[in-house]
Amino acid sequence: MTIPFNNPDRPNSYIGKTVPRPNASKLVQGRGRYVDDIVLPRMLHVAFSRAPVAHAKIGKIDVDEAKAVKGVLRVFTGKDLAEVCTPWVAVLAHLKGLKSPPEHPLAVDRACWVGEPVVAVVATTRAAAEEAASLVMVDYEDLPVVTDTMTALDKDTPVIHPELGDNLAFRRLHEEGDVDAVFETAHKVVSASFRTARHTGVTLEPRSILVDWNPAEGQMTAYHATQAPHMMQTVFAKHLDIPESRVRVICGDVGGSYGIKVHVYPDEVATAAIAKVMGRPIKFIADRLESYTTDIHARDHEIEAKIAVDADGKILAMDVDDWTGIGPYSVYPRTSAIEGNQVVNLCGGPYDFANYRAQTTVVFQNKTPTCQYRAVGHPIAVAITEGLVDMAAAAIGMDPVEIRRRNMYADDAYPVTSPAKMKFEGLSHHASMDKLMEMMDYDALRAGQAEARKKGKYRGIGIASFIELTNPSPFMYGIGGARISAQDGCTVRMDPDGSVVALSGVTEQGQGTEAMLSQVVAEGVGVKPTNVRVITGDTQVTPYGGGTWASRGAGIGGEAALQAAKALRNSILEVAAAMLQADAGKLDIRDGQVVDMDSGEERMPLEELGRIVYFRGDTLPKDLPRELVQTRHFITMEYPFAFTNGVQASYLEVDTDTGVVTLLKHWCIEDCGRVINPQLVDEQIRGGIVQGLGGALYEEIHYDEDGQLLNGSMADYLVPMAAEMPDMQVGHVETPTKESELGAKGAGEAGTAGAPAAVMNAINDALRPLGAQVTEMPFTPERILRALGKIND
Amino acid sequence: MTEMFRDKVDVSLTVNGEPVEARVPAGQHMIDFLRLELGLTGAHASCEHGVCGACTIRVDGDAVRGCLMLAAQADGAEVWTIEGLTDTNAISDLQDAFVARNALQCGYCTPGMLVAAEELLSKGDLPSRAEIREHLSGNYCRCTGYEAIIDAVESVAQGRAGKGKA
Ligand code: FES
Ligand code: FES
Numbered sequence: 001m002t003i004p005f006n007n008p009d010r011p012n013s014y015i016g017k018t019v020p021r022p023n024a025s026k027l028v029q030g031r032g033r034y035v036d037d038i039v040l041p042r043m044l045h046v047a048f049s050r051a052p053v054a055h056a057k058i059g060k061i062d063v064d065e066a067k068a069v070k071g072v073l074r075v076f077t078g079k080d081l082a083e084v085c086t087p088w089v090a091v092l093a094h095l096k097g098l099k100s101p102p103e104h105p106l107a108v109d110r111a112c113w114v115g116e117p118v119v120a121v122v123a124t125t126r127a128a129a130e131e132a133a134s135l136v137m138v139d140y141e142d143l144p145v146v147t148d149t150m151t152a153l154d155k156d157t158p159v160i161h162p163e164l165g166d167n168l169a170f171r172r173l174h175e176e177g178d179v180d181a182v183f184e185t186a187h188k189v190v191s192a193s194f195r196t197a198r199h200t201g202v203t204l205e206p207r208s209i210l211v212d213w214n215p216a217e218g219q220m221t222a223y224h225a226t227q228a229p230h231m232m233q234t235v236f237a238k239h240l241d242i243p244e245s246r247v248r249v250i251c252g253d254v255g256g257s258y259g260i261k262v263h264v265y266p267d268e269v270a271t272a273a274i275a276k277v278m279g280r281p282i283k284f285i286a287d288r289l290e291s292y293t294t295d296i297h298a299r300d301h302e303i304e305a306k307i308a309v310d311a312d313g314k315i316l317a318m319d320v321d322d323w324t325g326i327g328p329y330s331v332y333p334r335t336s337a338i339e340g341n342q343v344v345n346l347c348g349g350p351y352d353f354a355n356y357r358a359q360t361t362v363v364f365q366n367k368t369p370t371c372q373y374r375a376v377g378h379p380i381a382v383a384i385t386e387g388l389v390d391m392a393a394a395a396i397g398m399d400p401v402e403i404r405r406r407n408m409y410a411d412d413a414y415p416v417t418s419p420a421k422m423k424f425e426g427l428s429h430h431a432s433m434d435k436l437m438e439m440m441d442y443d444a445l446r447a448g449q450a451e452a453r454k455k456g457k458y459r460g461i462g463i464a465s466f467i468e469l470t471n472p473s474p475f476m477y478g479i480g481g482a483r484i485s486a487q488d489g490c491t492v493r494m495d496p497d498g499s500v501v502a503l504s505g506v507t508e509q510g511q512g513t514e515a516m517l518s519q520v521v522a523e524g525v526g527v528k529p530t531n532v533r534v535i536t537g538d539t540q541v542t543p544y545g546g547g548t549w550a551s552r553g554a555g556i557g558g559e560a561a562l563q564a565a566k567a568l569r570n571s572i573l574e575v576a577a578a579m580l581q582a583d584a585g586k587l588d589i590r591d592g593q594v595v596d597m598d599s600g601e602e603r604m605p606l607e608e609l610g611r612i613v614y615f616r617g618d619t620l621p622k623d624l625p626r627e628l629v630q631t632r633h634f635i636t637m638e639y640p641f642a643f644t645n646g647v648q649a650s651y652l653e654v655d656t657d658t659g660v661v662t663l664l665k666h667w668c669i670e671d672c673g674r675v676i677n678p679q680l681v682d683e684q685i686r687g688g689i690v691q692g693l694g695g696a697l698y699e700e701i702h703y704d705e706d707g708q709l710l711n712g713s714m715a716d717y718l719v720p721m722a723a724e725m726p727d728m729q730v731g732h733v734e735t736p737t738k739e740s741e742l743g744a745k746g747a748g749e750a751g752t753a754g755a756p757a758a759v760m761n762a763i764n765d766a767l768r769p770l771g772a773q774v775t776e777m778p779f780t781p782e783r784i785l786r787a788l789g790k791i792n793d
Numbered sequence: 794m795t796e797m798f799r800d801k802v803d804v805s806l807t808v809n810g811e812p813v814e815a816r817v818p819a820g821q822h823m824i825d826f827l828r829l830e831l832g833l834t835g836a837h838a839s840c841e842h843g844v845c846g847a848c849t850i851r852v853d854g855d856a857v858r859g860c861l862m863l864a865a866q867a868d869g870a871e872v873w874t875i876e877g878l879t880d881t882n883a884i885s886d887l888q889d890a891f892v893a894r895n896a897l898q899c900g901y902c903t904p905g906m907l908v909a910a911e912e913l914l915s916k917g918d919l920p921s922r923a924e925i926r927e928h929l930s931g932n933y934c935r936c937t938g939y940e941a942i943i944d945a946v947e948s949v950a951q952g953r954a955g956k957g958k959a
Contacts, residue, residue, distance in 0.1 A: 020892060027900025028888040028907065030835020030875030037834035127818075204839045204847055204901040204935055255837070255901030256935050288840045510899030510936050683895050683941055690938035714844040714933070722939040723923075723930040751938075 001566070002741060003523065005674065011590045011600075012526050014519035015742070018679040019529045021515035023253075023508065032253040035208035035225050040281040043210070044073065046271055047129035047284075049119040049136035050293070051111030054147070054366035054707025055160070055328075058109055058118060059139030066121055066135040071128035075136070076120040076274060078106035085273040086239045088264065090330035092480025095337045098170040098362075100330035101161045105270035111140065112160065112328035113366050114709055115293025117267045122274060122282065130287075145366045145707045149302060149325035152363035160328055160364045169330055170337035170362040174344050176419040177355030182317040186308035190391045195776040196380050196756070197700035198300040201373055202719050205255020206286040207295060209268045211275035220247045222272060225254045227262040227507060228547035233539045234483045235264050235333065236272050251537030257509045258374040258691065260295050262549045264332040267294065292712035297701055298339060298373035300325055301380050305347075307388040308355075313396055313403040317355035318348045320384060324362055327369035333482045336370050337362050342377025342469070345420050347385050349467035350429050350645065351407040356419035366707040372549070378468060378753035379692055386464040386757040387764075387775060394768060400463050400761070401442065405433060408465065422467075425638075427645040428733040429465060432669040436463075436647050439731050440667045445651060452653075453769070459664070462650045462762025466754040467643050470672070470746025471555035471737070475640035487635035488552070489543025490561040492521055492568045494628040496614040498592055498606030500525055500532045500568070505545015506557030507537045511748055512680035513553045517561050519677060520742065524565025525572070526589025527606070543631055551746020554676055555642055559740040560634040567630035576609055578624050634740065642737045642745040646670035648689070648754035650762040656770065656788060659781030661697060661763060663726040670750045671733040674743035681747045682730045688751020689728055694720045695752075696759035697778050802865040808833070809877025817864040824848040824859030826867075827874060835875035835904045839933075846932030849905035850874050856912040875904035884911050887949050896945040898936035906932045910946045919954050922947060 004010050026032060049066075063075040087102035107118050119136045123129035144158035151157055152167040159166055183189055210223040220242055226232050229249040237244040254261065271284040286294065301324045308316040322343045326336035340360030347358055393403040408429035409416055417423050436442075445461055452459045477484040491503040502521045508514045514534040522529040535541060543560075546552065569589055576594040577584035580603050588597040594604040612619060613626045620626060636642065649667040654660075668685050675681050698718035702710040711717045736743025756777060763784070764773050772787040785791045800819040807813065808831060817826055822841075827833040827850070839847035841860045848859035851873040878884050887907055890896070897903040906929065913920055913928040920928070925946050926939070934942060 021895065024892045024895070024897060024900075025888075027897055027903055028891045029879040030833075030904045032900050034834075034837070034901065036838075037828075202933075202935055203899075204845060204933060205837070205899065206839070254899060255839075256899040258935070288842060510897070512895070512898070679895050683898065683937060686938035686940050687898060687936050688938075691935070713842055714840040715842060719933060719935065720939075721930045721933065722926040722943065725926070725939050727922075727940055728938065 011588065012523045014523040014529055015676050018677055019515060019519045021512050022518055022534065023514050034205055034253045034255050035210050035223050036285050038210055038223050040210065040212055043281040043283055044122050044124060045126040045129045045283050046120050046122050046274055047126065047133040048117040048267055049121065049133045049138065051107065051114055051116045051118055053111065053140050053142060054114050054145045055143040056111050056140035057143060058107060058111060059141055061119060062137040063119065066132040069128055069132040069135065071124040072121060072132045073124065074122045074278065076106065078104055078108035078118065081105045081270055081273050082108055084240065084277055085269060088239060088332045090332040090335045092335050092477065092482060094480040095170055095335060095341065098330065098335060098337045099164050100169060101164060103266065103329045103332065105266045105273055113368055114707055115290065115368060117270060120270050120274060122278065147365055147367060147703055147705055147707050149300065149323050149363055149365065152325060152365055160366065167364045169326060169364055170340065171359065172341060172344055173359040174420060175357045177317065179317050179319055179355045179357040182355045183306065183308050183319065186316050187310045188392060188395050189306055189308045190388060190395050191306035192387060192391060192775050194303040194305065194384050194387060196299045196301045196383065197777055198297045199373065199695055199699045200292060200295050200297050200701060201258045201260035203256035203258065203260050206288065206291045207261065207265060207268065208285045209271050210281060210283040211272040212281040213275040213279055215279050218246050220272065220276065222249045224249055224251055225261055226251050227257050227509060227549050229507065229537055229539050230505065230544050230547065231484050239269060240273055240276055248540040251507055254509045259372050259549065263296055263334065263371050265294065288714060289712045292717065293368055293709055296331055296371040296373065297368045298370050299380060299695065300370060301343065303384055305384050305388060307392050309392045309396060311396065313393065313398045313406045315351050315353040315407045317353065320347050320358040322358065322360040324360065325365040325367065326362055327367050328364055329369050331369045331371035333484065334372055334477060338372055339370065339377045343381045345422055346377060346381035346467065348419060349381065349385065350409065350465040352409045353407065354419060367703055374688065374691060375749035375752035378466065378749065379695060379756045382464055382466045382753055383757040383760055387760055390761045390764065401433065401437065404463065404465055405430065422643065423639050424643050425737060426735045427467065427643060428671045428735045429645055431733045432645060432647045432671055435731055435733060436649060436667060436669045439669065439729055440649050458654045458656050458766040460652055460654065460762035460764065460766030462758045462760065462765055463647065464754045464757035464761060465647045467645050468750045468753050469641045470551035470644055471636050471642035472550045472552060473636045473640045476550065485544060485546040487633050488545035488556045488560050489631060489633040490557065490564040491543055491629060491631040492525065492564040494568060494572060494606065494610060496610040498610050500527055501535065502532055502561055503535045503542040504557050504561060505543045505547065506553040507548045509548055511553065511684055512677060513548065515680060516554050516558055516676050520558050520561045521565040524562045525569050527592045531592060543633065551748040554744040555740065555746055556634055558676060558744050559742045560632050562742050563632035563634065564630050567632055568628065571625065571627050571630060572606065572609060575613060575620065575624065575626050576604060578621055579609065579612065580604065636739050638739055642739065644670065644672050644745045644750060646750050646754060648758040650758035652759065652762045652766065654763055654766045654784060659784035661779060663693065663724065666726045666728040668728065668751060668754065669731045669733060670747060671735050672747035672750065673734060673736040673745035675732055675734060676744055684748050685730045685751045686728050688749060689755045690720050690725055692752040692755025693725065693759060695777060696756040700778050804865060804868040806867045806870045806872060808872045809874060809880065819865050821864045822860050823862040823864050823867060826864035827859060833874045833876055837901055837904065846905045846909060847902050849908045849932065851908055856909050875907060886952060887911060887914065890945040890949045894941045894945040896937060896941040902932060902934040906934065906942060914946065914950055914953065919950050
């Protein structure tokens with residue numbers, strides 16, 4: 001039976017409704033269980049002595065004073081752990097030429113960034129471990145430091161890893177059409193430099209892990225705040241020489257991740273290695289300074305780009321030269337080349353044009369490693385594209401909405417392949433733009449803007465169309481050799497009381513995965529969502545899966561859950577048909593009751609069926625299957641990714657005396673395919689937008705030229721606070737993917753992808769009458785005043 | 794151990810209405826005392842710097858940062874954490890509103906956010922959205938984008954005002 005999604009009055013119509021999250025109540029009562037809340041018998045704590053300089057040879061290590069601290073049991077150096085843990089090299093075969101040196105859990109000979117773990121101290125309390133770690137003495141012999149991205153490949157710049165030959169980690173050039181010829185003859189060419197600052201995720205729960213090694217059983221159990229438990233299981237097994245079947249990763253409540261908690265961190269692997277050596281549970285909780293210096297960073301890009309348009313505003317060509325510095329190591333196992341690669345893949349995304357050239361250059365430097373963070377590459381690509389489109393519109397005197405309408409792929413053009421060679425199954429740029437115009441009342445807003453300008457107020461409206469990559473297939477990582485599952489699975493079972501348990505390989509990080517799964521399973525089986533208990537985040541219990549990243553939870557995990565639920569429904573009905581002497585095809589399950597499909601008449605509650613199957617199976621026909629547990633897996637096959645699309649708008653005011661930007665309102669229309677839970681989707685969008693607004697206005701990691709991180713605290717690295725954030729109106733167009741019955745694509749990153757570009761365009765719209773323009777994020781008061789020529793030094 | 798940690802101080806206080814007597818290291822922060830010694834893990838440590846508000850608890854009627862206060866300072870204090878506020882149904886309307894409006898995602902900020910919001914609501918006025926935003930600006934939330942939190946707090950303020958009039 002396929003689900004008639006278009007009929008909102010169908011039985012068990014939970015998909016598409018706002019259903020409460022089953023795990024929200026415990027969190028508001030303070031009954032969550034995050035890693036740091038877990039205490040195990042004989043548990044010890046580890047703290048790290050970290051490199052205070054950006055690049056140095058490690059000389060003599062003196063741990064006597066540290067060992068003298070009361071409560072300290074053991075100290076480990078890089079050499080100690082290298083004996084029990086093999087190093088890793090973060091490359092992927094399909095990212096041709098990507099290189100990176102071997103990385104150890106603790107630096108062995110050389111420290112390559114401020115914050116790299118060098119010595120681990122284990123003690124009975126965290127306070128003692130931290131105090132002792134601060135007493136570890138290491139002789140650091142300074143080596144030349146590379147911090148600047150744009151000069152990293154210059155001849156006289158020192159090479160960080162001499163064995164690799166140069167500081168180039170990865171370069172990719174993509175060229176389609178005759179770009180140079182078009183630029184030579186085009187009606188109008190507009191070029192600009194863009195810059196996006198180094199960001200980090202600032203999860204409120206710091207990175208956390210508690211690892212227990214039980215030598216008697218040969219079993220490792222890691223309680224880990226992670227997005228990818230099965231991936232971590234594989235990593236621990238491989239590098240610590242344990243059979244994969246003997247590593248169990250448990251991921252309970254996680255206090256925010258946004259991509260930060262999907263990577264392999266040396267200090268976390270060190271914790272696992274130490275647990276194995278000591279045979280006792282070891283806990284590591286990063287403190288806030290460690291979060292800033294060792295959580296992955298992202299988005300540190302410098303770009304030169306240009307666009308060519310004809311007199312009608314048709315885009316003829318785009319040319320993008322993107323540079324990014326990723327720190328001294330590519331991050332395992334996803335690698336640090338993906339973000340630059342995404343910029344190449346995504347620029348120009350909404351638009352139907354022919355000539356495209358983009359190159360990304362990814363270089364090593366002595367700063368914190370960068371890797372995938374929410375909306376990987378999207379905010380950069382969208383800022384470049386939408387910035388250029390707005391500048392082109394201004395240059396030919398066209399309204400920014402009109403130029404987009406003239407260039408976006410027609411809603412009936414699909415499937416199409418973009419000049420970046422991305423395949424789009426079905427998008428809705430025009431419908432989304434129409435809906436946005438209506439929702440924000442564009443014309444009235446323009447009138448209001450003009451009124452305000454008469455009063456000397458500089459208000460701006462910024463539009464940003466975007467595409468977002470979701471539901472990745474093995475083309476993202478698997479084909480490159482990484483053991484990262486693109487497939488996901490769900491086991492659904494009916495217990496004797498007629499209730500249903502769903503075990504899924506995707507994880508909950510607060511976005512509402514468990515609610516989404518509960519309503520999908522509820523509809524698929526025919527019970528209330530409150531009668532579905534969802535279990536995620538335990539590698540020994542759930543089907544093997546990829547976890548939560550690249551907005552795949554609903555699209556991949558949700559479809560697996562739907563198919564498993566439907567299979568369970570069929571097995572239930574097969575038993576019911578035998579018990580009721582009826583035709584299974586004429587029965588249905590609604591609200592936990594077996595009913596006649598046509599009349600809806602109740603025939604038997606599920607708990608009665610459960611009672612018979614589990615306790616009086618003797619009364620059923622001998623050869624009747626009674627498999628009330630079903631597992632299904634799902635993987636996308638036809639498209640490497642399910643692209644979504646949307647458009648955002650920002651309305652803001654710039655104080656031209658102080659440079660301060662006040663956000664007045666924000667809108668987003670998003671097409672994530674089938675919306676399973678409108679409230680959860682909207683709140684994902686809002687949360688994502690605000691993360692994007694942070695990047696647009698506040699967030700920037702600063703380094704000095706010695707590679708010292710200058711703003712490693714929440715007081716110094718600003719993130720959005722309640723008072724500065726606008727109210728956000730969110731709307732949807734639904735173009736379900738045909739790859740799955742559920743039709744869901746991802747929604748978790750769209751907000752972050754488009755918000756910075758919308759803000760940039762709004763600021764520039766406000767400043768245009770003054771002849772000023774900003775393209776370097778974040779748009780701080782200082783940068784705005786400089787653009788206005790009010791600061792010149 | 795530093796002297797700060799070696800020196801112990803005797804304190805006697807109430808936590809969630811129950812008497813507590815303890816010998817605490819002089820340098821131990823309240824949040825660590827609650828979490829490590831009393832097993833009250835509802836309030837969280839995040840910045841440990843007084844910035845983010847994840848550790849917010851109620852001390853003698855005020856919303857206080859558990860990472861800035863020393864346990865030794867709590868002698869004689871009346872301390873409430875999310876666990877006690879839950880058990881006594883003191884903020885159940887606010888908690889229900891957070892769940893209904895999905896004003897939390899990962900939930901890490903939530904216990905602190907609730908204590909801070911209750912401090913505003915308990916003043917009894919009907920705060921504007923801007924006032925709610927301002928009051929909660931010492932509490933970071935990295936997940937929600939704040940709007941749902943503001944909605945939830947606003948709805949409770951209106952609900953309580955309605956009840957007061959009735
Ligand atoms: S942990 Fe206390 S304010 Fe952040
Ligand atoms: S809900 Fe995650 S930080 Fe607020």
